[in-house]
Amino acid sequence: MRLKIASAALAMTLAAGTQVNAETLKFAFQGTYNQLDPYSLNETFTMAMHGNVYEGLVRRTADLQIEPALAESWEVIEPTRWRFHLRKGVKFHNGNDFNADDVVFSANRVRAEGSDLTTRIAADVKVEKVDDYTVDFVLTGVNPILHSEWSTWYIMDKEWTEANNAVKVTSASDTNPNYASLNTNGTGPFKIATHEPGVKTTFTVNDGWWDQKVHNLTGVEFTPIGSDATRVAALLSGELDMAFPIPVQDIKRVDSNAGTSALTGPELRTIFLGFDQKRDELTYSNIKGKNPFKDVRVRKAFYQAIDVDAIKAKIMRGLSEPAALMISPFLFANSGDFSRYPYDPAAAKALLAEAGYADGFEVGMDCPNDRYVNDEAICQATAAFLARVGIKVNLNAQPKAKYFAKILASGGFDTSFYMLGWTPGSFDSYNVLLNLNNCRDDKGAGGPFNLGGYCNPRVDELTKMVLSENDEEKRNSMISEAYTILNNEVSHIPLHQQGLAWGVSDKVTLKQRADNEFHFKFVVKN
């Protein structure tokens, strides 16, 4: 293994000396690309990187529409039976043919123990091979969004995986990493040439790719650069063709620099604040014996005390969209019917007084400082806004590892007031209603990411109806009803959808996807 990497690196060095590497794309991201097993970690960047090598039955276009990939077409032949017709003539990187056995195998593996993507296909779904190029998925109930998360369910080669003893998913706890977490064999447009996690990963082109290629690259070189300043500097100085994310304050600099520009757009992630509404007494507060957040007036007062437009102008530098809902307007057709409560500190003070807190109170706030765009700065500004209506916020901003360990179910939902961001993996409201707003027990069953424990039985009921409703219009009105309840009861304070900011050299053109996935296949370098 070691030898192979060394000699490959040497080969790269020699090659770089002779050929003009104008078509090698060099890019950097904030985080690292670790293991290569496509089922081991459900994390946006990792999944996007896998997506250059592996492909799913379906994929998403640059504007996130579902389109055929390894499946040429599909039909719902009965309400609970979906039939997928597979693309013929597709080969894996090692030359093996792609066929129905690979799909059945992958469907089992993605749901197996150790997989982090078990939600892609429910455990009770039966996957049946009809012939070599036809596969049926038999459901136990109607599900109109069965394939909505399948653009990141990548198909693996059955023969290759079995031959290399990699059938068992490399889970977090495996003491011996299996072959698939160190090597890849997909059907996608790129192959991994060298991979040194945390240092560098290089890709070469898959010349046998089944689809028409748009890119003109001969290779890709990825380096993780954690420090914002260094990443921006490397882009500005021309050492990189592309870097992301670009801190919002540096967008102007990247734009004004000769040879680079910033590509910005709305992201699907919604940033919001949440309250502990479940405990009878807040863990971090000077109010004892009761929980002020159980009173909707207090929650609404917090909502109206925060000026999201000022946050947008001063912290996000215009690169955010204040949100009325817990989901991006791009993902819900009726979003236009909703609007935010206005910023009104006077009204907030009145609401607090009405609720019996005229002199305000103290509350501890949990916030990450390396997860979302300017997360800590937003929390600080929130603390300052609340200070003006008499609420003293004790801010506890931490790196994401410690932060998530504290506030999630595994930490016992140990928070009174927190910031969180959420992108529904299925791009659909059902995911938002279930995960963030359904009643939960102390372990998190019910609504696992409803950290504050907001609970309204009608919302739960609507959520269940939404899941099995096939009629688009009826479904949307059910979702609207649920969001109206959430809005009236201020279950959370939606703040904004943060913006995406990629720094791009003028030498390349590419497409930016709103889910922040970077696909090399759209890159043209001149």
Next chain:
Amino acid sequence: MFGFISRRIAMALVVMFVVALISFLLFRFVGDPVNQMVGIETTPEQREALRQRLGLNDPVLVQFFRYVLGAIQFDFGNSYQFKQPVADLIGRRLPATLELSFASAIFALLLGIPMGVYTGLNRDSWLSKMFLSVSLVGISLPTFFIGILFIFFFSVTLQWLPSFGRGEVVALGSFWDTGFLTISGLKAIILPAITLGLYQMTLIMRLIRAEMLEVMRTDHIKFARARGLPNRSVYYIHALKNTMVPVITITGLQLGSIIAFAIITETVFQWPGMGILFLQAVQNVDIPIMAAYLLLTAFIFVFINLIVDILYVVIDPRLRTERGRA
């Protein structure tokens, strides 16, 4: 003699054991590794099963002895983030850190020694005062800030030197990738090496200066002068030679702080060494990497200490009883 050395080795082993225990215990509190290993949608039941499989629910002592047993066989377990043996990961990153430390030490010595000699000999000259003040500026600003300023001027504004990485590396055998053999590799090491070496340079310069000032007053230098030896040979041969012993000792012992400061330098310049690996491990609660890193730095430190101690005894037998007791 043999008894003394074996006693020192036994002591070193005890120190290592204590370091292992401390670092292991510390990490029990750093955070929950399970959160880092799985995605956000993993259920509490799956998380609990994972804890069980990782042995995180066993008594701390059991976990510790399991760890020590492995460490003795160079098995530090697998990294939670990378799913690869920690020994491999560290082994692959070690050359980058050692080359950076080496380059920064060379920089510190090449500049620090002449400046130290000069300021020691010309105590009141204008240039000496400038050397002293300028070198003080180097330790009056935090390393990360100096690094960023360097990048700002030399990479972004002037575009002379790269802002990140090691450039192209060449494999020497299967264990060592070196950046010293390519132009881009040499260019890449300049900024990080200077950033890391500034502090050591100041330290060495001031140490040499102080030693020079003292040595110049000792009798044998006075005699040498009295014997009519030319000034230059007195300064450089006799005086400097006498200052070297403490300098070498201190430089050796400073290795610990070079390795610690490499964490910051590597982070700023995205230098793919052990320091950045360690910091990523801290942020991601990757306990096996953190523990192995601490053990390794402790080992390097204890090892050097041991060598220094033994050398002392070899050179100066009078120290035997005194140090043997200590």
Next chain:
Amino acid sequence: MTDNTPTVSGSEASEAPRSAMARFLDSDLLHSFLSSKVTVLAAFTTVVLMLAALFAPLIAPFNPFDLAQISILDARIPPIGMEWSDSRYLLGTDDQGRDLLSGILYGMRISLAVGFLSVAFAAVLGISLGLISGYVGGRTDAIIMRIAEVQLTFPAILLALLIDGIANGIFGNIDRETWAIWILTFSIGLSFWVQYARTVRGSTLVEKNKEYVQAARVIGIPAWIIMIRHVLPNVLGPVLVIATINLALAIITEATLSFLGVGVPSTQPSLGTLIRIGNDFLFSGEWWIAIFPGLALAILVLAVNLLGDWLRDALNPKLR
């Protein structure tokens, strides 16, 4: 017993402490101080900065720690003299709309507090252990020196990362503002004590065999009194030098730790935290957010270092 010790030991031991004190107040020292313009300037700067930090609440135009006084709408206003500046903010504002001048004054307070407290902690711990180690000797000495060796394998930065991690585990439930400073002080101080211990131990070894100490021991004066009365004054010089240099180092270390994300909370920034925040705005043209606190830190540390330098030379009898 306490009645007659001073008279008995006083006459016997007078030469040692007196010479140390004498060295301290020697006119040579004063002369050497006054003759070095750089040192006078450094001392003056240090005193001014320390007073400014101490009386920050009286001098500063705003209280940057009071969130109700900060408005995000005032964020990133440039310093006076530049376009878009605001007469209320002499040095401009940071990304949260905090007045930078006030931020620097209050931040210096925190930096100096962490510096002084950690140095005091290290000195007390190191001197005590050094005295005990040198005076008692034997097994105690061996154990203490072994602990010192283990300690040296954890440089300040590593140590602070580790201790912060533990503190988070233990005090995670209490809000960070209350314990962050103490944890920083503790971990920075802990990494400095070895230097004091080794120095003090060395002097103690020399001192304890001198006749006056032997004599005091013979007439039954308790060991701790001997140590405090007779040994301590002799090591004050070197300890003071180490302390000065450590003060500068502690302030820098605190700043560095803030960069690594284990510093004081950003709602109550130290100089280092201000620089860390300002770092993010260097490329976007809002240079003042990093440069002004950076200058303040550099001047403070430089002045303290220069004082330490002078002190080291002045107190070194071999150089006079």
